[in-house]
Amino acid sequence: MIRIYGITQSRAFRPLWLLEELGVEYEHIKLDYRGDDLNDPGFRVLNPNGRVPTLVDGELMLWESMAIDLYLARNYGAEEGLWPDEIAGEALTWQWSFWVMTEVERPLLTLLMHNRVLPEEKRDPARVSRNLGVLQAPFGVLDRALQGRDYLIGERFTVADLNVAAVFAWCKPARVPLRDYPDLNRWLVRCLARPACKQAQRL
Numbered sequence: 001m002i003r004i005y006g007i008t009q010s011r012a013f014r015p016l017w018l019l020e021e022l023g024v025e026y027e028h029i030k031l032d033y034r035g036d037d038l039n040d041p042g043f044r045v046l047n048p049n050g051r052v053p054t055l056v057d058g059e060l061m062l063w064e065s066m067a068i069d070l071y072l073a074r075n076y077g078a079e080e081g082l083w084p085d086e087i088a089g090e091a092l093t094w095q096w097s098f099w100v101m102t103e104v105e106r107p108l109l110t111l112l113m114h115n116r117v118l119p120e121e122k123r124d125p126a127r128v129s130r131n132l133g134v135l136q137a138p139f140g141v142l143d144r145a146l147q148g149r150d151y152l153i154g155e156r157f158t159v160a161d162l163n164v165a166a167v168f169a170w171c172k173p174a175r176v177p178l179r180d181y182p183d184l185n186r187w188l189v190r191c192l193a194r195p196a197c198k199q200a201q202r203l
């Protein structure tokens with residue numbers, strides 16, 4: 001049976017959402033990154049980085065949220081339509097998954113921390129405005145890519161949408177306005193309204 005480690009209030013939300021989309025059986029081990037859970041020596045054997053999410057599927061131990069999602073979608077998601085049919089679609093799936101991690105994740109996480117998570121006295125407004133500026137370019141790229149389209153690849157929701165939307169899900173708690181990016185916003189609302197996403201948020 002598939003085992004996934006990490007509470008839903010962490011990057012484990014990404015594979016949890018995908019597992020809910022897939023409808024496969026899995027065991028959810030709710031390790032909390034905020035305590036001592038990740039220092040457990042048994043867990044360190046699975047992930048020497050001491051981070052979640054971590055996946056175990058048979059002999060396979062896998063870490064990095066995007067790698068886990070790409071593996072799960074490739075291995076279990078073809079019938080559900082979550083994995084693209086063509087090699088070009090696969091290439092675009094890698095592209096968008098790497099893109100969101102390299103161009104968006106860190107500045108958006110900084111906004112989440114300094115607009116929402118950190119205590120007021122530790123928040124730095126300069127970092128907020130700098131990172132809002134940094135995000136304008138990639139947000140514009142995604143907005144334009146979604147003009148006249150419902151999904152990133154082809155005509156249906158795939159793991160590419162999930163991987164990108166699961167990172168952009170931080171926009172709301174980070175208080176990042178999307179009014180200048182109407183196509184991005186429309187797409188994000190559609191992705192986050194999916195029943196599997198809602199279910200993963202409740203785990």
Ligand SMILES: N[C@@H](CCC(=O)N[C@@H](CS)C(=O)NCC(=O)O)C(=O)O
Nearest residue numbers: 010011033050051052053064065066
């Ligand atoms: N690039 C990794 C990042 C994983 C990561 O940093 N996870 C956080 C929770 S969201 C964590 O485990 N933090 C524990 C720590 O940094 O000690 C991924 O996407 O899976």
